[in-house]
Amino acid sequence: MPQITVDHSRFVSFDREEFARGLHTALVEIAAAKPEACKTQFRASEVTAFGYDDPADGGHAVVHVTIGLLAGRTDETKARLTEAVLELLREHIEDDGAVLHASAEVRDLDASYRKFER
Template sequence: MPQITVDYSRTIEPAFDRDAFARALHEATVEIAAAKPEACKTHFRPSEHTVYGYEDPAQARHAVVHVTFGLLAGRTEETKAKLTETTLELLRKHIGGEGITLHASAEVRDLDPSYRKFDR
């Protein structure tokens, strides 16, 4: 914990500094949500095909990024909101590019009480 997943349109891959974003996101998660640095894990999932509204997907003028946090229960709504707001700021900073409209979002959800993990 936390489990962080970043779904994004592959069209922004050249403009998305994923390593720097993950590092900054982990630092923010430690500061805001009291996570341990070694517990922060981020999984990036590029989407081959993203469709926005009625746009012809071949035009690729829009890109989507959505960040999902899975945290153990107990964080306040204020903490969750600060984490998502900070995430959006970091996305602005770490995704460049001109000519593409970026649609970015983030959410924090509580992990189910059945959540278990192991390290080896």
């Protein structure tokens, strides 16, 4: 924990390592996460559809960050964290002319959440 997933249009250009480093720092400072517990996966989507636009035009890009935390953080903490995520996206995503739709959410992991390390 935390479990972090960054889903994004394949053509979005950003420094994933620096973004993840900044995100992990925010998680430690805002949500009291342990640095060694932060894990981020980036998943590029081949096709991003927006409204009735032709996805091949590449006129719109989507980035959505999902953060799963163990229950117990206040709504205020979660909101501070999502605002920090959006600010990091502003800093690290290059402006290539496409309309960027960036979003973030923090959710509680289900009580059934378990993990192991090897």
